[in-house]
Amino acid sequence: MSLISVKDIRKTYRVDRERVVALERINLEIQPEEVCCILGTSGSGKSTLLNILAGLEKPTKGTVKIGGQTVSNFSEKQWALFRQKNIGFIFQSYNLLPTLTAVENVAIPLVFKGVDKTERTKRAIHMLKLVNLGDRLFHKPTQMSGGQQQRVGIARAFVSRPQIIFADEPTGNLDSKTSREVMEIMVSLAKRYRETLIVVTHDNEIAKYADRIITIHDGNVKSDEPNLSILQTIHSEKQEENA
Amino acid sequence: MKWKDMISMALGNLFKRKVRTVLTVAGVVIGTCAIVVMLSFGFGIRESMEAMMRDMGDLTVIQIHADSGSSKSTPLDDKALEKIKMMEHVVALTPVCMLDPSQVTVKSGKYRYDSMIYGVDMGALEAFGYKPTQGTLPKKEEENRTTILMGKDGAYDFIDTRKTNNNMVYAEPDKNGKLPEPFLDPMKAKLQAEPTPPENSTAKVKPVKLNCIGILEEDYGKSPTPSHCIFMDISLAKELQAKYEKLNNVKKDKNAPEGYSEASVKVDAVEHVSEVEEVIKKSGYSTYSMNSIRKPIEEQMRTIQMILGGLGAISLLVAALGIANTMTMSIYERTREIGIMKVLGCVVGNIRSMFLMEAGAIGFLGGIVGVGISYLISTVINTLAAQQKGGDAMVGLVSAGSQISIIPAWLALSALAFATLVGLVSGFGPANRAVKISALTAIKQE
Numbered sequence: 149m150s151l152i153s154v155k156d157i158r159k160t161y162r163v164d165r166e167r168v169v170a171l172e173r174i175n176l177e178i179q180p181e182e183v184c185c186i187l188g189t190s191g192s193g194k195s196t197l198l199n200i201l202a203g204l205e206k207p208t209k210g211t212v213k214i215g216g217q218t219v220s221n222f223s224e225k226q227w228a229l230f231r232q233k234n235i236g237f238i239f240q241s242y243n244l245l246p247t248l249t250a251v252e253n254v255a256i257p258l259v260f261k262g263v264d265k266t267e268r269t270k271r272a273i274h275m276l277k278l279v280n281l282g283d284r285l286f287h288k289p290t291q292m293s294g295g296q297q298q299r300v301g302i303a304r305a306f307v308s309r310p311q312i313i314f315a316d317e318p319t320g321n322l323d324s325k326t327s328r329e330v331m332e333i334m335v336s337l338a339k340r341y342r343e344t345l346i347v348v349t350h351d352n353e354i355a356k357y358a359d360r361i362i363t364i365h366d367g368n369v370k371s372d373e374p375n376l377s378i379l380q381t382i383h384s385e386k387q388e389e390n391a
Numbered sequence: 392m393k394w395k396d397m398i399s400m401a402l403g404n405l406f407k408r409k410v411r412t413v414l415t416v417a418g419v420v421i422g423t424c425a426i427v428v429m430l431s432f433g434f435g436i437r438e439s440m441e442a443m444m445r446d447m448g449d450l451t452v453i454q455i456h457a458d459s460g461s462s463k464s465t466p467l468d469d470k471a472l473e474k475i476k477m478m479e480h481v482v483a484l485t486p487v488c489m490l491d492p493s494q495v496t497v498k499s500g501k502y503r504y505d506s507m508i509y510g511v512d513m514g515a516l517e518a519f520g521y522k523p524t525q526g527t528l529p530k531k532e533e534e535n536r537t538t539i540l541m542g543k544d545g546a547y548d549f550i551d552t553r554k555t556n557n558n559m560v561y562a563e564p565d566k567n568g569k570l571p572e573p574f575l576d577p578m579k580a581k582l583q584a585e586p587t588p589p590e591n592s593t594a595k596v597k598p599v600k601l602n603c604i605g606i607l608e609e610d611y612g613k614s615p616t617p618s619h620c621i622f623m624d625i626s627l628a629k630e631l632q633a634k635y636e637k638l639n640n641v642k643k644d645k646n647a648p649e650g651y652s653e654a655s656v657k658v659d660a661v662e663h664v665s666e667v668e669e670v671i672k673k674s675g676y677s678t679y680s681m682n683s684i685r686k687p688i689e690e691q692m693r694t695i696q697m698i699l700g701g702l703g704a705i706s707l708l709v710a711a712l713g714i715a716n717t718m719t720m721s722i723y724e725r726t727r728e729i730g731i732m733k734v735l736g737c738v739v740g741n742i743r744s745m746f747l748m749e750a751g752a753i754g755f756l757g758g759i760v761g762v763g764i765s766y767l768i769s770t771v772i773n774t775l776a777a778q779q780k781g782g783d784a785m786v787g788l789v790s791a792g793s794q795i796s797i798i799p800a801w802l803a804l805s806a807l808a809f810a811t812l813v814g815l816v817s818g819f820g821p822a823n824r825a826v827k828i829s830a831l832t833a834i835k836q837e
C-alpha cells in the first residue's frame with residue numbers, strides 16, 4: 149500500500165474577481181521510504197502541492213490520504229498533532245527561531261511533543277552531530293552561515309523521527325557546492341532512518357539525488373518516472389567497487 | 392506540550408524584550424498602587440470614624456423607650472423584657488428607672504445626696520461594660536437589694552443640711568491641681584434611703600440601709616453615664632418610688648403604660664445591632680442606638696471609598712490598554728515565529744496559553760511590585776501623619792494611634808489577583824489573534 153495517495157487534487161485561488169488555478173488535477177501515489185523530487189518551473193504549483201500534502205493548505209477538491217487516513221479533511225488541531233508525530237519540514241529560508249541556540253532550535257518539535265528537557269537536548273545534540281554541527285551546538289542562527297543554518301533545519305526536521313519529511317526548495321538560498329552537501333545529508337538521513345523524503349525544486353541538479361522525479365507543469369503532472377541517472381550512478385559505483 | 396515548557400517559553404519572551412516588558416509592567420504597578428493606596432485611605436478614614444464612634448457611645452447597646460401617651464402602646468414590663476432577653480444575640484438587658492433626689496432621700500447623717508438615682512438590674516452592669524475604680528461590681532448570684540454603686544463624682548453630690556451656704560464640695564481641682572476631699576467616703580459611710588414625705592408631714596417612714604460596694608469609672612460612652620449618680624437595684628427603686636407616690640398622693644396618669652419607661656439592651660456584636668433593633672421596634676417600642684448614627688456615616692464612607700477606588704481603577708484600565716498594546720505589538724513581531732511553531736506541530740491551544748501566560752505574568756509582576764510599593768507609600772504617609780499629629784496633639788478628628796492609610800491583607804491579595812486578571816483579560820484578544828494566524832502566510836512573511 150502506498151504511504152501517500154493523492155486523488156484528483158485541485159486548488160484554485162481567488163484573486164480579486166479572478167480565479168487562479170494553482171493545481172488542476174493531480175493524482176499521485178508515493179511509496180514508503182521513497183525519495184521523491186517534485187520538479188517544475190516557477191509558478192507551476194509545486195509549493196502548493198507540498199503545502200496541501202503537509203496540511204498547511206486545504207485543497208479545493210480531491211482527497212489526500214496518508215497511511216490510510218484521509219488527512220485532507222482534518223481540523224487544524226488534528227493536523228497539528230499529526231504533524232507532531234509524522235511530518236518533518238525543511239524550508240528554503242531555514243525558518244529557525246532567531247533567539248534560540250542550535251540545540252534549542254532542533255529540540256523545538258520535541259518540546260511540542262512534550263518530551264522531557266534532558267531527553268530532548270540529548271537527541272538534539274545527537275542530530276546536530278549527525279549533520280556535522282557538533283562544534284556549533286550553542287550558536288544562534290545569526291552566528292551561522294546559510295549552509296549551517298540549513299543543516300540545523302535538517303536536524304530539526306529529522307529529530308522526532310517522522311515518517312515523512314517535506315522540503316520546499318531546501319537549497320534555494322545556497323550555492324551549488326553547499327547545495328550538494330545539504331542534499332547528500334538529507335538523502336542519507338532519510339535512507340538511514342527509512343523515511344520518505346519529498347523535495348520540491350526547480351533545479352535539475354538537485355533532482356538527481358531523488359529515486360523518483362515528478363515533473364509538474366501548470367498544475368498538472370507532466371511526467372513521473374524513476375531517476376535514471378541515480379540508477380546509473382549506483383550502477384557505476386558498483387562497477388567501481390568490483391574493479 | 393508540557394506546562395513547564397510553556398511557562399519558560401512565555402517568560403523567555405518577556406525577558407527577551409526587557410525594556411518593553413518593564414514599561415508595561417510599570418503601567419500595571421502604577422495602576423495597582425493607585426487602587427490600593429486610594430482604598431487604603433478609605434479604610435483608614437473608616438477605622439478612625441469607628442474609633443470615634445466607639446468613644447461617643449457603646450455601639451452594641453440599644454436603648455428602648457416605652458411609647459408614652461398613646462393608650463394602645465405596648466407596656467415595657469418584666470414579661471416583655473424577658474422576651475427580649477431571650478432573643479438571639481442579646482447578651483444582657485436591664486430596665487432603667489430614674490429617680491429624682493426629691494422623691495427619694497439618700498443620706499448619711501447630716502449629709503443628703505442631691506443627684507440622680509438610677510434603678511437598674513445590678514447584676515447586668517458587668518455585661519454592659521461598667522468598670523469599678525474602687526470596690527467591685529455585684530455578682531449576679533449574690534444579688535442583694537441594698538447593694539448600690541456610686542458614679543465617679545457621686546460622692547461630691549452630698550449637701551451639708553445644717554448649713555445654708557457653702558454647703559457643698561465641688562469636684563474641681565484647686566490651684567495645685569489637687570481635688571478636694573468630699574464630705575464622705577461612700578464606701579465607708581452609713582448610707583440610708585427613704586421616700587421623701589410631703590413637707591410638714593409627720594408621717595414616719597422606715598429608711599432602708601444601703602451598702603455601697605464600689606465606685607464606677609467615668610465613661611461618657613455609657614448611658615446611664617456613671618458620673619454624678621447612684622446605681623440602685625431596680626426593685627428597690629420601684630418600691631421607693633411607689634412609697635413616695637403613696638405618701639404624697641401623686642395621682643397616676645391612667646394613660647401611662649404599665650412597667651418601665653426605659654431599658655438598655657446589650658447585643659453581642661455590632662453586626663447584629665440593626666437586626667435586634669428592628670425586632671424590638673416591630674414590637675412597638677422606640678429605640679435608639681449608635682447604629683442609627685452609624686448607618687448614614689457608613690454609607691458616606693462607602694461612597695468615598697467607591698470614588699477613591701474608581702480613581703484607582705481608571706489608572707489600572709490604562710494599564711490594561713498598555714498590556715493589550717504590548718501583546719498586540721508582540722504578535723506582529725512574532726507572526727513568523729508563530730507560523731513556524733504551527734508548522735512544526737504546536738497545537739493552537741498551546742500558543743494561546745503561552746500568550747495568556749505572558750499577559751498574565753505582566754499583570755502578576757505589576758501586581759506584586761505595585762502592592763509592595765503601596766505598603767511602602769502607606770508606611771511613609773502614616774509616619775508623616777503621626778509626626779504632624781505629634782505637633783498639635785489634641786487637634787484633629789483622627790484619634791491617637793489610628794492610621795490614615797490601612798492596607799488589610801485581603802486588599803493586598805485581591806489587588807494582586809485583580810492585576811493578574813487584568814493581564815489575562817487584556818491578553819485574551821491578542822492571544823486569539825495569534826491563534827488565528829495562518830501558518831502559511833506567516834512563514835511566507837519576510
Ligand SMILES: Nc1ncnc2c1ncn2[C@@H]1O[C@H](COP(=O)(O)OP(=O)(O)OP(=O)(O)O)[C@@H](O)[C@H]1O
Binds near residue numbers: 163189197
Ligand atoms: N495565496 C495565493 N493566492 C493566489 N494565488 C496563489 C497563492 N499561492 C499561489 N498562488 C498561485 O498559484 C500558482 C502556483 O504557485 P506555487 O507557489 O505553488 O508555485 P511554485 O511552483 O512553488 O513556484 P516557485 O518555484 O516560484 O516557488 C502561482 O501561479 C501562484 O501565483
Ligand SMILES: [Mg+2]
Binds near residue numbers: 196
Ligand atoms: Mg515554491
